Amino acid sequence: MTTSTASPARPSRRFTLPRLDTVAAWLLAIIWIFPLLYAFWAAFHPSEFMVRFDLLAPLTLDNFADAWEQAPFARYYLNTFALVTGVVLAQFVVCTLAGFAFARFPVPGKDILFMLVLIQLFVFPEVLIVENYRIASGLGLVDTITGIGLPYVASAFGIFLLRQTFKTIPRELEDAARIEGCGWMAILLKVYVPLAKPTYLAYGLVSISHHWNNFLWPLVVTNSVESRPLTVGLGVFSAPETGVNWATVSAATLLSIAPLLVAFLLFQRQFVQSFLRAGIR
Amino acid sequence: MIQNADRRMQVYGALLLLPAALLLATFAYLPTVATLFNSLFLPGFRGEPAEFVGLENYQLLIEDDTFWQVARNNLIYALGTIPTSIALALGMALFVNARLPGRGFVRMAYFTPTILPMIAAANIWMFFYAPQIGLFNAMLGWLGLPGVNWLGDPNVALASVIVMTVWKEAGFFMIFYLAALQSIPPELEEASNLEGTSRWSFFWRVTFPLLMPTTLFVLINALINAVRVVDHLFILTKGGPNNATNLLLYYVYENAFSFFDRTYAATITVVILLVLAVVATVKFTVLDRRTHYQ
Numbered sequence: 001m002t003t004s005t006a007s008p009a010r011p012s013r014r015f016t017l018p019r020l021d022t023v024a025a026w027l028l029a030i031i032w033i034f035p036l037l038y039a040f041w042a043a044f045h046p047s048e049f050m051v052r053f054d055l056l057a058p059l060t061l062d063n064f065a066d067a068w069e070q071a072p073f074a075r076y077y078l079n080t081f082a083l084v085t086g087v088v089l090a091q092f093v094v095c096t097l098a099g100f101a102f103a104r105f106p107v108p109g110k111d112i113l114f115m116l117v118l119i120q121l122f123v124f125p126e127v128l129i130v131e132n133y134r135i136a137s138g139l140g141l142v143d144t145i146t147g148i149g150l151p152y153v154a155s156a157f158g159i160f161l162l163r164q165t166f167k168t169i170p171r172e173l174e175d176a177a178r179i180e181g182c183g184w185m186a187i188l189l190k191v192y193v194p195l196a197k198p199t200y201l202a203y204g205l206v207s208i209s210h211h212w213n214n215f216l217w218p219l220v221v222t223n224s225v226e227s228r229p230l231t232v233g234l235g236v237f238s239a240p241e242t243g244v245n246w247a248t249v250s251a252a253t254l255l256s257i258a259p260l261l262v263a264f265l266l267f268q269r270q271f272v273q274s275f276l277r278a279g280i281r
Numbered sequence: 282m283i284q285n286a287d288r289r290m291q292v293y294g295a296l297l298l299l300p301a302a303l304l305l306a307t308f309a310y311l312p313t314v315a316t317l318f319n320s321l322f323l324p325g326f327r328g329e330p331a332e333f334v335g336l337e338n339y340q341l342l343i344e345d346d347t348f349w350q351v352a353r354n355n356l357i358y359a360l361g362t363i364p365t366s367i368a369l370a371l372g373m374a375l376f377v378n379a380r381l382p383g384r385g386f387v388r389m390a391y392f393t394p395t396i397l398p399m400i401a402a403a404n405i406w407m408f409f410y411a412p413q414i415g416l417f418n419a420m421l422g423w424l425g426l427p428g429v430n431w432l433g434d435p436n437v438a439l440a441s442v443i444v445m446t447v448w449k450e451a452g453f454f455m456i457f458y459l460a461a462l463q464s465i466p467p468e469l470e471e472a473s474n475l476e477g478t479s480r481w482s483f484f485w486r487v488t489f490p491l492l493m494p495t496t497l498f499v500l501i502n503a504l505i506n507a508v509r510v511v512d513h514l515f516i517l518t519k520g521g522p523n524n525a526t527n528l529l530l531y532y533v534y535e536n537a538f539s540f541f542d543r544t545y546a547a548t549i550t551v552v553i554l555l556v557l558a559v560v561a562t563v564k565f566t567v568l569d570r571r572t573h574y575q
Contacts (some may be wrong), residue, residue: 025376026383028369029390032448036393038416039405051413054483098301105294106287113298120309122561125510127530127553130546131312131319154304172512187551194301215512216530220538235515238404246408253404257397264396268389271396276456 010261018226018233026065032251039250047247065075069121070248072225076233079145083218083229084211087149088204091158095203097156100188104174114163120156136221143227148218152211158203161278165199166192209271230256319547331544338548341377348549350524351532354439358528359507361443362450369451375459375484388459395453399512406445407516413458430537432518435525442517442526449513450506454499461495482535497567504560508553529553 042050049057061134066074102105102114124249125132132151139149152199171190177187193200215231222228230238234256264271320338324333342348375389383493394402409416409433418428420483431441440452465488473483511531521526527535537546 016520017329021376022380022381025373025381026377028373029387032452033390033393035402035405035409035448036397038408039541041409050408050416055431094300094304095503097297101294101297105290107291107294109297112301115311115380117301118565119304119561122557123309123313123504123554127435127509128309128312128316128550130536130543130550131315132308133537134315134543135307135312151308154301154475156305159301212394213400215398215400215515216534219515220534231398231512234398234404235400235512238407238516246411246414249404250408253401257401261393262524264393265389268392272392272456274394275453276460 039253042247042250045247045253047163047245050246063245063247064193064255066245067252067255070244071233071237071252073230073233073252075225076228076230076256079227080212080229080231083145084147085206086145087152087211088207089150090153091155091207092204093201094153095155095158095162096188096193099166100192102159102163103166117156117159119152121160123149125151126214129220130216131218132217143223145227147221148227148229151217154205157278158207161199161203162196167198169195199277201270202277205267205271205274206221208279209260284552290483291399301373315381315549316550316554319544322544324542324544338544340546341545342552347524347527348532350554351529355508355528356525357439358443358446359504361440363500363503365443366447366451366503369447370444370454370499371458371496373451373455374462375416377455378459378462385421391452391455393452394449397448397449399510399517401444403513403516406448410441416494432526433522435522438518438522438526442513445513445517446510450503454503456494457499458492461492462544465491474573500563505557508556529556 027031041053044059044061045057046060046062098117102110102117116218119127135143136147136151141150173191174187175194177191182190213231213233214229218229219232219235222232225233235254238244319331321333321335323334323337324331347473373391377384377391381387412430412433414416415431417431421428429437432438461573469487469510470483473487478486508529511528511534514526514528514531518526520531529549533546533553535548536542
């Protein structure tokens, strides 16, 4: 977007200095992106260049190799991947069923039940870490990936979003499917779910980023490499008292954010739209 | 016959709700009730049963200087992060909503911190704040100024944590303002241009009031985050030095998993639940009456 796109109606703008707003907007943008750029700088250069900005500083991948060697990142990736996939799929199933019930079925006391569900928008599993840990250990879920994900499966937010979406779908479509002999499950799967695709996409993206990034509850409920997700692995690895080399820490940090960051850069519009639609994470 | 069909629908609906109900009961309602209940006990040591002590834990809490310090920290943290990140978010949205060269890049720069995990953000900021090799002190050194112990000085540490949080949150709030700005009809601005209204008074008289529902929505989210997100403390300060950056939920974590005082941790959790209950009440009574999003 250069001056050539400026509207021809106001040619006087073409050769003037950039406006104060533009300068301020760019300055703020540079400040905002700087920490991430700095992490890239630190990760791709030998550690003696941490605070020496020499354009000719040698590039290296050693920091990544060190990080990969010093901590079981492959395992962490696998755990996070399993966690995120499992949570999102389970959320889709459970929230679809509940959202469908709230949207279309005359369950007695429905409004009160729905209010009860909405409470979970404020009382999150991580606020209740003490008791949730006891419950998870009572169910034998401590140090398992199921244990990390299960408290988030009945997501009030997912139920809310899907209920709203299902409510906007015209009943005529449902009736048409019924005339063709579809039962309730078939109606749900053939009419409601396909029409709610944008909601699933939005909710799915938000949920993926939330669980990729979640830390406190996974930290509490896991205690071994076999179940730790990336965030917890990174936290353990980079805790200042471990004395790991900083260039290695920044390589490890980039390693753990890379998949989400790349996905975001590729599908920016979808991400922003999803966060917008989903509002509360 | 019709009644029978209705009855079947009810049962079917209830069955559809069952998985969600079971999970919510197990991981939301049961632990909430158990938290309230356990705050009335002292932990039983060596497998003995817990001892009922009524409100003694609350008495302890009131007399616990650390608790008050942590509560005050959390208040300062909220007051430090929320207005700043909301103001910045609004500014960012106004920038990005206007004609701006390189708008796509600028918007991406603002939003990117949102998708990073808090732990990664804290790691990156650690490179800035670290006393010897940190970038901030190196920059002060280039200017010939003495370094600051950003995370080790009790007078500075909380502010350092606040700055990092603002960086992480502002871009997330920006997108809600951006969406709201785009829904304001352009005729309003054209009309005000004809009248010769200045940009400044147009903002305060028209734009800002129209954005009020968004501001309230963002405010609720920011309040929740101020008591819910403590991940960065695990990297940056561990609540130190001397509890100068300790926040309520981190204090719960310490009590439960470092000091193994489960019932006291439950008592502090009750305080957090009370804060969240107030926020929820405000949301459902004030906010939902004014606006409907989604």
